[in-house]
Amino acid sequence: MARKPTQIFSFSKLSFSSGLSLLIFIVLLPAENAPSKSALQFFVDELPIPPVIRASGPPRSSARSSARSSAGSGAAPVEVIMTLNSFTTKIHRDLPEVSQFGYNGSAPGPTIEVEKGQPVRVHWRNSLPSAHLFKATKPMEMGGERLCNGGPDIRNVTHLHGAIVSQPLLLLPQNENVPAQTDNDGWPDAWNTPGQEQIANYPNEQSARTLWYHDHAAGTTGRNVAAGLVGLYIIHDDYERSLNLPQGPYDVPLALQALGVGNSSLYYTEDLSQEFYGNTVAVNGKLWPYMNVEPRKYRFRLVDVSNARSYGLKLVGTDQKTPGPAFYQIGSDAGFLENTAILNDPANPQSPELTIAPGERADLIIDFAKYAGQTFLLRNDNRDGKDGEIAVPWIMQFRVGQTVSQPDLSSLPMKMKEIPRLKESEAAQTRQIVLEQKTMDNGQLMLLLNGKYWKDEISEFPVLGTTEVWNLVNTTQDMHPFHVHLVQFQVLDRTPFDVERFQKTGEVDPLCPKGEAPCTQPAPPNEMGWKDVVQVDPGTVTRIIMKFSPYPGYYVYHCHILEHEDMDMMRPFRVIEK
Structure with a gap:
C-alpha cells in the first residue's frame, strides 16, 4: 500500500579500517525517538547462537538446558517450559541496553531441538508485564471491532510455524479464572494474559526440518513479534544424519529480524497501514554481527523472522563487488529439496540470488574451503525503498580463517530423496x-x-x-x-x-x-x-x-x-x- 515513510535511514560514504573491514554508517532516528546522528561500527559483535533446549538426542556444546528422552512409538512427551518475559539486552556493542520481550530471557528464544517422533509438550507461560513495550498502533476497523484496542494490552498465544498438530476446537480468549488452556496450533483468538499458560502438544511426526515459533495473537501479532517473541525449533531424523551434512558448530541458525532502533529503545510503527520494516536488521539478536568461520563447509539454517522485510542475499568481498562463495540450497520450509539448487554461483553471472520473505526458511551449505584468509559481507539487494522501506544493504560479515580445527569430512549432497508431485x-x-x-x-x-x-x-x-x-x-x-x-x-x-x-x-x-x-x-x-x-x-x-x-x-x-x-x-x- 502507498504510505509516507516514517523513518529515515542513510549511509555515509562506506569506508574500511585495515584488517577488520569495518563499515561506518549513520542512522537518522525517527522523530519520536529524539533524532540525532549516531555513528556506529559494523561487525564489532560476534554472532551469538541462541541457547538450545534439547528434547532428544546427544547434547551439543552450545546447549544451556536440556530435556532428553528417546524418540519412538508411544514415547512419552518431553515437558518443556518456555516463559514469555521482559528483559534488557545489548543488541550492539556501542548502544545502551534495550528492553525486549522474549522466551526464557532471550530474543530469539531458545532453539528447541527434537528427534522425529518424539512428542513434546510445551508450557508457554506468560510472565510479561502488564504494559507493552510499544503503545498500541492506530486503531483500525476489524470486521466491526476495533483492532489492537479490542483486548488487553498484553495478550499472547504462541504458534509453532510449520508444525502439523491437531486443533479440534474453536478456542476463545482464555478466561481470567482459568490458569492454563490447551491450544496446539496457537489459535489467534485464544490469547492469554500474564499469569496464564498455553499448553501445546507437538507430535513431531515430520521429517527433518527447521520450524520457528512466534506470537500469533489476533490484532497484535506485529507488535509482539517486533518486541522479540520469536525462536527456532529443529526436527532431526535418521535420513538427515545419513546425508553427512555439516553438524555441531558447523550447523548454524541465522534468524534475520528487522528492528526499529531509536536512541535508547526499540520502536514499532504507530499505524498498521505502514508495514514495519524497521531501520536495522539483527541476526540472532545482534546488529551487523561478524562470524569467524574455518575454510570448510558450513550449514546455515536461514529464517526470515521479520514482520515485513524480505531479503535478496548474496556474499561479496570487502570491495562490495567481488562475488563470494555460492549458496547450495538443500532445503526450504518443510524439509529437504529433491535436487540441490545453486544460488549466487560466482562462475555463473546469471545465477539467481536467494530471495527470502517473512516466514520462509532456506537450508544452505556454503563452502569456504577455497577462501582461506578472506572476508565476505552478506549483502541484501532487496532495497527498492517503496512503501517507506529503509535500505539495509549489509547484514553480517564472515571472516574466513587460515586453517581448519579438524578435517572436513562432511558432504555436499546434490540429490536427495525423491519428492512425489501432487497431481x-x-x-x-x-x-x-x-x-x-x-x-x-x-x-x-x-x-x-x-x-x-x-x-x-x-x-x-x-x-x-x-x-x-x-x-x-x-x-x-x-x-x-x-x-x-x-x-x-x-x-x-x-x-x-x-x-x-x-x-x-x-x-x-x-x-x-x-x-x-x-x-x-x-x-x-x-x-x-x-x-x-x-x-x-x-x-x-x-x-x-x-x-x-x-x-x-x-x-x-x-x-x-x-x-x-x-x-x-x-x-x-x-x-x-x-
Whole structure:
C-alpha cells in the first residue's frame, strides 16, 4: 500500500579500517525517538547462537538446558517450559541496553531441538508485564471491532510455524479464572494474559526440518513479534544424519529480524497501514554481527523472522563487488529439496540470488574451503525503498580463517530423496483466494482475503484427506508471503494477469510481457520442495496444491506480513471429516 515513510535511514560514504573491514554508517532516528546522528561500527559483535533446549538426542556444546528422552512409538512427551518475559539486552556493542520481550530471557528464544517422533509438550507461560513495550498502533476497523484496542494490552498465544498438530476446537480468549488452556496450533483468538499458560502438544511426526515459533495473537501479532517473541525449533531424523551434512558448530541458525532502533529503545510503527520494516536488521539478536568461520563447509539454517522485510542475499568481498562463495540450497520450509539448487554461483553471472520473505526458511551449505584468509559481507539487494522501506544493504560479515580445527569430512549432497508431485487431476476442488485492498467508509485501508474479515464466518471447509488447488490472485501492489497452517504444499506456477480487467469482470486474463506466450512460469528449483509459505507477487496468480491431512479441525491461512495479518488479511478454515 502507498504510505509516507516514517523513518529515515542513510549511509555515509562506506569506508574500511585495515584488517577488520569495518563499515561506518549513520542512522537518522525517527522523530519520536529524539533524532540525532549516531555513528556506529559494523561487525564489532560476534554472532551469538541462541541457547538450545534439547528434547532428544546427544547434547551439543552450545546447549544451556536440556530435556532428553528417546524418540519412538508411544514415547512419552518431553515437558518443556518456555516463559514469555521482559528483559534488557545489548543488541550492539556501542548502544545502551534495550528492553525486549522474549522466551526464557532471550530474543530469539531458545532453539528447541527434537528427534522425529518424539512428542513434546510445551508450557508457554506468560510472565510479561502488564504494559507493552510499544503503545498500541492506530486503531483500525476489524470486521466491526476495533483492532489492537479490542483486548488487553498484553495478550499472547504462541504458534509453532510449520508444525502439523491437531486443533479440534474453536478456542476463545482464555478466561481470567482459568490458569492454563490447551491450544496446539496457537489459535489467534485464544490469547492469554500474564499469569496464564498455553499448553501445546507437538507430535513431531515430520521429517527433518527447521520450524520457528512466534506470537500469533489476533490484532497484535506485529507488535509482539517486533518486541522479540520469536525462536527456532529443529526436527532431526535418521535420513538427515545419513546425508553427512555439516553438524555441531558447523550447523548454524541465522534468524534475520528487522528492528526499529531509536536512541535508547526499540520502536514499532504507530499505524498498521505502514508495514514495519524497521531501520536495522539483527541476526540472532545482534546488529551487523561478524562470524569467524574455518575454510570448510558450513550449514546455515536461514529464517526470515521479520514482520515485513524480505531479503535478496548474496556474499561479496570487502570491495562490495567481488562475488563470494555460492549458496547450495538443500532445503526450504518443510524439509529437504529433491535436487540441490545453486544460488549466487560466482562462475555463473546469471545465477539467481536467494530471495527470502517473512516466514520462509532456506537450508544452505556454503563452502569456504577455497577462501582461506578472506572476508565476505552478506549483502541484501532487496532495497527498492517503496512503501517507506529503509535500505539495509549489509547484514553480517564472515571472516574466513587460515586453517581448519579438524578435517572436513562432511558432504555436499546434490540429490536427495525423491519428492512425489501432487497431481492436479486428483484435486477434489480448486479454490480462488483473492488478495485485495479495500478502503473503509472512514477512509482507512484494509487488506482482505476474498473480501472477508477475520471475524466473518468460515467459508472454506476442505475435506480431510483430499487434495485441493488454491489460486492466489494478488490484485494489490505488494508481494504477500502466503502461509497456510496444518499443511505443507507444493508451488505449481505463477501467471501475471490483467488486474484492472479482473476487478471489472472477475475474469483472470493472462498478461504476457511484450505479448509473448506462454507467460506462466513454473516454480524455480529452490521452490520444488515442500513449502508452507509462498511469495505471491503483485498482479500475479500463484497456484499451490496441498493435501489436507492428517487432522480435522480449525486452522488459519494468512499473509505473513504481520501488519497485513493484523489488518485482517487472515481467514479461518475448517478441515471436516467425510
